[in-house]
Amino acid sequence: MLGLNKADLRLFLIVIAMLVFAPILLNPFPDTSGMAQFNAGYPDLMQKLVIFGIFAIGFNILFGLTGYLSFGHAAFLGIGSYTGVWMMKLLTMNVIPALIASVVVAGAVSLLIGYVSLRRSGIYFSILTLAFAQMFYSLAYSVLTPITGGESGLSLSTDDPRIFGVQATDGGNIPVPTVFGLDMSHAVTLDFGAWSFTISTGYYFAAIIMALAFYLAVRIFRSPFGLMLRAVKSNQNRMNYTGLNPRPYTLAAFVISGMYAGLAGGLMVAMDPLAGAERMLWTASGEVVLMTILGGAGTLIGPILGAGLIKYLESIVSTINDSVVHGWFAPLPDWLENTLVTVLHPFIGKGWHLTLGLVFVLVVCFLPGGIVEGGKKLGNLFRRKRSNGDAPTPGTGSTTAEQPGE
Amino acid sequence: MGILEVSGVNKRFGGLQALGDVNLSVAEGSCHAIIGPNGAGKSTLLNCLVGKLIPDSGTVTFDGQSVLGKKPFEINQMGISRVFQTPEIFGDLTVLENTLIPCFAKRDGVFRMHAIESIAHEADLLAQAEGMLEELGMIDKRNMHAASLSRGDKRRLEMAMSLVQNPRLLLLDEPTAGMARADTNNTIDLLKQIKEMRNITMAIIEHDMHVVFSLSDRITVLAQGTPLVEDLPENIKGNPKVREAYLGEAQV
Ligand SMILES: Nc1ncnc2c1ncn2[C@@H]1O[C@H](COP(=O)(O)OP(=O)(O)O)[C@@H](O)[C@H]1O
Ligand SMILES: [Mg+2]
Numbered sequence: 339m340l341g342l343n344k345a346d347l348r349l350f351l352i353v354i355a356m357l358v359f360a361p362i363l364l365n366p367f368p369d370t371s372g373m374a375q376f377n378a379g380y381p382d383l384m385q386k387l388v389i390f391g392i393f394a395i396g397f398n399i400l401f402g403l404t405g406y407l408s409f410g411h412a413a414f415l416g417i418g419s420y421t422g423v424w425m426m427k428l429l430t431m432n433v434i435p436a437l438i439a440s441v442v443v444a445g446a447v448s449l450l451i452g453y454v455s456l457r458r459s460g461i462y463f464s465i466l467t468l469a470f471a472q473m474f475y476s477l478a479y480s481v482l483t484p485i486t487g488g489e490s491g492l493s494l495s496t497d498d499p500r501i502f503g504v505q506a507t508d509g510g511n512i513p514v515p516t517v518f519g520l521d522m523s524h525a526v527t528l529d530f531g532a533w534s535f536t537i538s539t540g541y542y543f544a545a546i547i548m549a550l551a552f553y554l555a556v557r558i559f560r561s562p563f564g565l566m567l568r569a570v571k572s573n574q575n576r577m578n579y580t581g582l583n584p585r586p587y588t589l590a591a592f593v594i595s596g597m598y599a600g601l602a603g604g605l606m607v608a609m610d611p612l613a614g615a616e617r618m619l620w621t622a623s624g625e626v627v628l629m630t631i632l633g634g635a636g637t638l639i640g641p642i643l644g645a646g647l648i649k650y651l652e653s654i655v656s657t658i659n660d661s662v663v664h665g666w667f668a669p670l671p672d673w674l675e676n677t678l679v680t681v682l683h684p685f686i687g688k689g690w691h692l693t694l695g696l697v698f699v700l701v702v703c704f705l706p707g708g709i710v711e712g713g714k715k716l717g718n719l720f721r722r723k724r725s726n727g728d729a730p731t732p733g734t735g736s737t738t739a740e741q742p743g744e
Numbered sequence: 745m746g747i748l749e750v751s752g753v754n755k756r757f758g759g760l761q762a763l764g765d766v767n768l769s770v771a772e773g774s775c776h777a778i779i780g781p782n783g784a785g786k787s788t789l790l791n792c793l794v795g796k797l798i799p800d801s802g803t804v805t806f807d808g809q810s811v812l813g814k815k816p817f818e819i820n821q822m823g824i825s826r827v828f829q830t831p832e833i834f835g836d837l838t839v840l841e842n843t844l845i846p847c848f849a850k851r852d853g854v855f856r857m858h859a860i861e862s863i864a865h866e867a868d869l870l871a872q873a874e875g876m877l878e879e880l881g882m883i884d885k886r887n888m889h890a891a892s893l894s895r896g897d898k899r900r901l902e903m904a905m906s907l908v909q910n911p912r913l914l915l916l917d918e919p920t921a922g923m924a925r926a927d928t929n930n931t932i933d934l935l936k937q938i939k940e941m942r943n944i945t946m947a948i949i950e951h952d953m954h955v956v957f958s959l960s961d962r963i964t965v966l967a968q969g970t971p972l973v974e975d976l977p978e979n980i981k982g983n984p985k986v987r988e989a990y991l992g993e994a995q996v
Contacts, residue, residue, distance in 0.1 A: 341862055562848050562866065563859035565837075569845055572834040579794065579832070580905065581820035581849035590857060 346556050349638060353552055357545040360384055361535045368532030372665065376654055381525055381538035383653050387646045388544040389605045392551045394629040394641030396598020399558060400591045401627070402636035405571035409464045409623050410451065410471030414444040414596040416478070416618035418603025420485065420492055423613045427498040431513045433522065433608035437547075437601060444600020445593050452592035456585060459574075471623055478615035491614035515608050517543055522609060540609050547605060548642075551598060556638060558594070567591050599626075628694075632701055634708030643709045648694060655690040662686075745808075747772040747945055748793070748913055753802030755788055755969075762788045763799065764969045770913070775939060775946040777956035777977075780966035781990055786949045787829070789966070790917050793947075794826050795819045806913065817854050825911035829918045831898035833905070835891030839882060842890050843873040843904050850909045876908040879941075880934075896927050903934060907942070914938075916948045920955050928955065935959055953990075957981070965989060 339347055356363070365379030378384065393415060401407055418440035425436035455466040478486040486492055496506035500513075507513050515522040517539070525538035558564050566587045569577050574584045607613055616622075625648065633644025663682050667675040685693045705712045746769035755763040762785045770776040780786055791797040793804055795816040804811050811819050820826075834842050847869040852858065863870075877883045880900050885893065890901060899919065906914055919935070920928040932955055938944060939959070950956045956963060956977070963980045965972040967989040973980065980986055 343862075343864060557862070558859050560862050560864070561859050562852075562861060562863055563857060565841060565845065565863060566848070568837060568841075569834050572836040573832060576832045576834060577845075578816040579820055579826050579828075580846045581817050581854060581909070582845070583815070583817050583854040586855040590859075594859075 340553070342556060343560070346560065346638075350549075350553060350556060353639070353642070354549055357388070357549055360387075360545070361537055361541070365533065365535055369534055370532055375657060375662065378650055378654065380536055381523075381541045383649070384541045385544050385605075385609050386649050386653070388541070388548045389602050389609075390626070390629065390645040390649050391642040392548050392605065393599055393602035393626050394633070394645040395548075395551055395555050396595040396602070397626045398595075398630050398635060398637075398641040399555060399567070399598070400595035401630055402641070403559070403564060403567035403571060404588050404591050406456070406459070406588060406592070407464050407627065408455075408467040408592070408595070409620065409627070410455075410467030410469075411595065411599050411626055412618045412620070412622035413451070413471035413474045414448050414599035415603040415606075415622065416474065416613070416615065417447050418444045418600030419607045419613035419617055420478075420603075421600070422604040422607040423492045423494065423611055424485075426494060426500070426515065426607070426611055428501065430500065430502040431516050432503075433515050433517050433543075433604075436515075436608060437604040440600045440604025441597045442600075444603065445597040448593050448596025448599075449589070452589050452596065456588050456592060468620060468623070471618060472620060475615055475618045475620075478618060486613070486615060488615075491612055493612045515611055517608075544605055544609070547601070551601065552638075552642070559638060563587070563590070628698060632698060632708055634710030637708070637710040640708050640710040647697075647709070651690060651694055651697070655686055655693050656688065658686040660687075746770045747807055748947065749803075749805045750789075750793070751803050753789070753792060753799045753804065755785075755792060755797065755799050762969050763792070766802070766966075766969070766971055768964060768971065768974075770945065770947050771962075772945050773943055774961040775948065775959055777948045777950055777960035777963045778966055779950050779953060779956055779963060780972075782951060784966040784989075785969040786951075786966055787917060788969075790826070790915055790947075790949055793819075793915060794824065817849075820849070820909075820911075821854060823912035824915060825906040825909055825913070826915045827899075827902055827906055827917065827919060829921050831895070831902045833890045833893075833898055833901055835889070837890055838887050839877065839890055839893070839901055840870075840873060840886040842901055843876055843908055844869060846905045846909045847872050873908060876904045880904050880907075895923075896930055899931060900934065903938065907938065907944075912945060914944055914946045916946065918949055918951055920950070920952055928952070931955075932958055 340350070342350060361379045361384065363379070364384065365377045367373035367377050378387070393411075397408070397411055421440045421443040422436040425439045429435055451467065451470045455463055455470065458466060479488055494512045496510070496512055498505060504513055520539045522540040522543065523538070525536050528535045528537065566582065569582070570584045570588055577584045603617070606617075629644035629648050630641045631644070632647060633642065634640025660679055660683060663679050663686065664675065667678050670678070683689070701708060748768070748770040750766055750768040753763055753766040754761070766789060768778070778786055778789065788797065792799045793811065795811065795814050795818070798812060806822055806824060809822065811822065811824070834845065844863070851869065874883060874886065877886055880903065882897065882900055882904065885897065890898070893901060920931050923931065936959065939946065948956065948959065960977055962974065963977055964974040965980065965986050972985050972989055973983055975983070
């Protein structure tokens with residue numbers, strides 16, 4: 339169905355189910371409980387998870403399949419954001435034209451950067467992409483200020499032309515982004531006893547886009563083009579002597595991943611129409627590398643999981659401060675409580691990067707295949723235990739032929 | 745006029761004349777061996793044929809068309825396929841995928857953006873690749889990672905990757921170098937099998953004379969970058985000049 343094989347279709351349905359039920363799945367704790375701060379089911383954070391998921395899915399098409407490690411993909415994210423805001427300034431608050439323009443412009447710029455950077459491979463390629471991205475970052479603060487808004491960033495105003503929309507609302511406010519008449523920020527809160535779930539237009543719109551982005555990635559993975567990208571990673575020399583030119587294949591992968599980044603950047607401003615240059619900083623480029631590796635480079639679902647984990651840690655761990663931890667350990671004797679708080683202090687609040695770093699080091703050392711490999715290992719362990727307990731039943735050996743990149 | 749014509753080819757590396765005025769003509773349908781002691785320039789000559797090196801002077805034509813200045817993938821698209829001294833395969837991919845890639849290259853050219861179609865729907869090419877693996881006795885290993893194959897099977901797979909493209913000229917660079925006797929004999933058998941089944945034009949570069957005498961229709965002896973003699977295998981064996989070139993080597 340949908341041109342997918344059974345295993346891929348199942349994976350796709352799982353992703354859709356996760357997206358549909360995320361507002362509930364991510365809010366497992368009652369609002370009033372002390373655990374409520376671990377809830378992630380609010381629109382802002384869920385949109386972030388999904389948007390960075392798209393960014394990482396695209397990055398994985400380049401890095402996971404071809405092995406070319408770009409350190410400059412945040413530039414395309416930023417370009418997508420600026421383009422999106424400009425479309426809303428000039429044309430309309432409907433986000434669809436904004437998203438299309440974000441993808442097209444990011445694709446065009448990545449064609450240029452990719453064409454130059456791909457003359458090199460390995461570390462030189464990475465450095466070239468990094469240099470280009472930093473160049474864009476600096477330009478955004480200097481000569482490009484008329485386009486980017488410089489330090490204050492690019493935002494909407496009531497003076498914008500907005501040819502196919504209103505300059506200001508009846509109340510004199512800046513209009514909000516919409517999709518076919520629906521406000522992006524529109525949200526409904528559903529209460530179930532102590533639990534409350536927020537259903538928002540913005541999140542579900544982003545989720546639909548991510549589902550499409552994921553579907554396209556699956557198709558690319560299973561296509562002859564995807565096979566060629568894996569061939570690039572495996573042995574370019576062999577490719578040359580097999581009658582294939584690796585360069586256009588790699589360039590196409592670079593542009594596709596640049597377009598995914600542009601789409602993610604466009605979605606960011608569709609949720610909150612403000613673009614700043616910090617989005618293009620090298621740390622942002624590094625972050626998507628971490629997401630992909632953490633989840634499992636070259637796997638289909640890995641980048642989504644990696645993006646989710648990192649954005650979750652960032653949002654949740656950074657809000658935990660010493661007084662919150664004091665609250666958790668209050669029942670303990672004072673000396674023990676204070677010791678525990680002192681030990682945890684560097685890992686929480688502003689120290690969340692330390693937590694992330696530790697998680698990353700642990701994963702790379704013990705699970706080089708990322709979260710996906712961890713999941714597989716757990717699955718195997720579980721299966722073995724179960725089959726040890728039960729009498730061996732023929733046919734349940736579950737020797738599903740391993741799909742590349744599953 | 746042979747399908748491959750090399751004339752007046754020179755190649756220098758700094759002060760070293762690696763190839764000096766090499767002339768060679770490979771007739772269509774034949775198996776032509778190029779032999780010579782280590783350092784004679786055999787690999788250099790082969791690299792000039794496949795686009796890895798460009799000769800300082802001279803011409804190389806394939807089917808009347810010059811190959812000089814062309815990229816390796818363009819030369820492959822002309823119908824020349826090369827087998828490496830140490831097997832070059834896609835180690836991370838499965839045996840079947842390894843065999844499929846040359847099929848795509850043959851059908852779609854050096855690049856084609858087929859990013860949405862599914863490989864599973866390429867019934868023709870899948871059948872072609874599987875048929876090739878069947879022919880070389882590797883169909884059982886189709887889902888194995890190529891990197892995990894034995895050395896002999898890697899050679900076999902590489903051969904499958906070349907043959908599945910139905911090349912007009914197959915170039916082999918020391919296909920038995922570093923192999924034990926048993927493996928060498930297996931490879932000879934494989935090459936004989938290929939020769940009989942497909943009547944393919946082959947140019948084989950060898951150091952080991954035992955290998956070439958059992959395969960080739962014609963032999964060129966290369967010494968210090970220059971062809972010494974070119975003749976039928978039975979005439980080469982007794983040739984005193986060849987003896988001299990291989991002086992001190994036990995094979996002759
Ligand atoms: N890229 C190169 N740069 C410099 N010298 C080379 C290069 N390739 C080969 N040579 C030299 O050219 C000569 C011929 O080498 P080669 O063609 O590999 O010989 P063969 O394959 O017959 O053993 C050798 O002396 C070798 O050292
Ligand atoms: Mg050699």
